[in-house]
Amino acid sequence: MQGLGHRERIQGRTLDPSVPRACVAGRSLSISSRGVPLLESLVRGCWKRERLVARRICQFSNVVTDEGRDFLGLAITGRDGGYRFGIAPGPSRNLVVLYRSDHREIRGQSKVETVVHPTFYAKKKTVRNKQFGRFYGEIPGPHNDRVVVVLQARRGKGWIAFRRYRTRGGGRFSLVYRFHNTTRPTKYVMRAQVRQTTGYPYLQGNSDRLVLRVLPSRRAVRSSAGG
DSSP states (O other): OOOOOEEEEEEESOOSSSSEEEEEOOOOEOTTOOOOBBOOEEEEEOOOGTTHHHHHHHHOOOOOOOOEEEEEEEOOOTSSSSEEEEEOOOOOOEEEEEEEEEEEEEEEEEEEEEEOOOOOESSSSSSETSSEEEEEEEEESOOSSSSSEEEEETTEEEEEEEEEEOOOOTTEEEEEEOSSSOOOEEEEEEEEEOOOOOOOOOEEEEEEEEEEEEEHHHHHHHHHOOO
């Protein structure tokens, strides 16, 4: 389960209900820990009522937290006025498609929302009671410093938080937790949850689950054997 890098899920919401409309086809996206796209999502739209057949339209995007926009490329409408183009994995973005001819301008808008998927590791898979468990991970950028990460452990059907941290050094987090009350061998199921943080262009998301085995302290084992 670990080592998959960052993974985001794309969801689409149309912001402008007028024609033309740009729609995002929902797909799972994955990128490696170095940010290399493995799968892209498709944006689809149709300008049939505008009779834009075999016309070039421009595509732009911008990160939802940033000003300005980037040119993505050109798409050509089909016989039905439909078009589509790929969107690489990344943060939540605003999308704009634009057609200009003489004094005529037609615009469509949509929004891509990305759920963050942090990496989450334990330095050791087994520790003893009274010792420290050491955890670390990373979240994708941009603006990934001082983002709230909460470590959680499974309890029953829910989760409880046991450590909170703000990322630094380019989206990294590293923290420790000392176990005090584990008197018998126990497997703890844990995860890292990235909370919605102002200025961070991702929706709240969770890491893959991590299983940590905690054993009684050596002193407790010797006492039990001697008793």
